[in-house]
Amino acid sequence: MFREEHQIFREAFRRFLDREVTPHMERWEAEGIVPRQVWRTMGEAGFLCPWLPEEYGGSGADFLYSVIIAEELAKAGAVSLMAPLHSDIVAPYLYALGTEEQKMRWLPRCASGEMILAVAMTEPNTGSDLAAIRTRAERDGDFWVINGQKTFISNGILADLVIVACRTGAPDSGAKGLSLICVERDAPGFARGRNLKKMGLHAQDTAELIFDECRVPAENLLGRLHGGFYHLMDHLQQERLMAAVMAQAMAEAMLEMTIHYARGRTAFGRPIAAFQHNAFKIVDMATEVKLGRAFLDRLIGDHLEGKDLVTDVSMAKAWIAEMANRVAYQCVQLHGGYGYMEEYPISRFYRDVRVIPIFAGTTEVMKLIVAKRLGLL
């Protein structure tokens, strides 16, 4: 699947991370946010939205380039720098649903890193259950007037453009009354709440967004009126696949650092890796990691070919995210006391990876989808 040019790209991106990201990660974790300049630097180097056609500022690259970026960020312990959310989850909405005018206005700045993207679905009272969204948008002449609140919005503080899922139909219209509206940074009535403190992903800005009589031009509607729910559903396959890619890459990185540690650390006069209990534990992890990789690679290949993979991707998102957490658990345990200290990267991986079974649809929601597709519910 990966060809030589992909490998060259991967190495270039690794060097970029070694130079521009890894040395600063600890400071960004403490500050709770990544500086805007890093996004510019990434954009200038061609690491944002590489898949966008050249006329919109991208390089027309295939999906594998996006996979490489997500994997390498995860391996570097830099999931908090949520470029894949921007490049591969939010920008595709603009590209697929935007009018030519919208695309020309926004996409080149997305590729250059001047404009950072977020998507706002979750509300204080609705996460998994999208059809229960309450944030309202009412038409007033040439404007939409938005009222409501969103929470847990990744890139929420930095975002210059947020795609907001709003209720445009009647209050009880369920899935049939939602629309996507683009809200730009300086829209009147748009405010950001706190940068939420989280258990992990400390350098990732996750925020509450507040819309109080927020006015945006009517032409900021993205896609069909009342078509929002279906637009969101259409894009969840890639979002969940990317979540699985991150989890898989984190599991591989954790396994590698733990094997290294277990071979170096001695107890009772031998490396701890040489105790059968530990050796078997590592073998079990390596096997699960390999299974995840085989499944994931097949899905990436099928996704590249444009196949409908909702059932399989839901399974993969659930299983790989949980598997990565099992691996994290065993790896911390094998590190002993050192694993509990922030000085060792495994500690941060353990905290960071815990969110993957929650975001982009919880494990339970993945199971609901699969159960429905198997005709069970």
Added chain:
Amino acid sequence: MNFEFPEELKILKEEAYKFAVREFTPVSQECDREEKYPREVWKKACEYGFIGAWIPEEYGGAGAGFLANTIITEQFSRVDMGIGLIMASCFGAENIYLYGTEEQKKEYLPRIASGEIIFAGAYTEPNAGTDVAGIRTRAVRDGDHFVLNGQKMFITNGSICDYFVVFCITHADAPRHKRFSLLIVDAHSPGITRNKIQGKMGIRASDTAEISFEDVRVPVENIVGKEGNGFYQLMDFFNTTRTMVAGQGVGLAQGALDKAAQYVQEREVFGQPLAHFQGVQFQLAEMATRIELARQLTYKAAWQVDQGRIDPKLSAMAKYYAGETAVWVADKALQLHGGYGYIDEYDVQRFYRDAKILEIYEGTKEAEKLTIAKIVLKEYQKG
């Protein structure tokens, strides 16, 4: 056979929980975020007689025993395990209770109960944790003193304590398990450097430090128990204090269940409370069952200690199973909270971070399995 608690333990359990809710909750987030030791709360807990509840009355304690100590720890950990670690301000002094001289008991135990001093047990080293007989810190006799040199790692209360009980080599040439002794060391002695370890994943309200001893002079009368017998004494110590750690696990798990069971009844999804879904109900049932198992095991192990019949197998089982249960239950509780579970504002993420240490400190769960396996194999030995 009687499974009923005596009245005084029921009251103690209630009082400890109320104390924790009242005194821990207001400082909980601050202590966690800023890695701050809750000194005022510790002082107050001493006034109430919670700290060192196992210390006999003739040495100024409540004389309530190790089961009571476990119950207090459980209730404290149900609210905040990091702050609940004020219970460990006597940690290490159990050695004195088990093996110390009458003078040592009179000298140190009353001051622990009254909140004048804090103890720390200094055993682990950078290169020896589970394999505690692999330590290198040495104490060499020089007249009526020992001269202590070496380095200790991950020492709870290390930077705030007044005394250490140090596990060190005094008989370098003896067989492997007969080389060690336990020494009471004044933490303010010249030659001691302490560095607080910043940045733990959890129990951030608890103090952890790296200690180095450089030509520290310790009077010979500070030896605890018999010279050369330190390894065996330390095993007894762990078999005693593991009941407290098991209590932490039970309490933390219970606290996580408290939160989850409440949350799933309030939170609605697809038009009904989460609690109406069978997938959620069965998880709660499994959580509650495991907690009860861990609790019974823990109480029994602590009760054995109070009967003067320490059961190493039971203590190890309780600590291993309660620790694992805490981690497992905290994970389920967090998942049931969805996105909110990952946010600092909700306590459940702190429970998740705090829980993990229970499988690592006081002997990793692997160390406990070694103990259990050794005893089980012995029980089935032929002949």
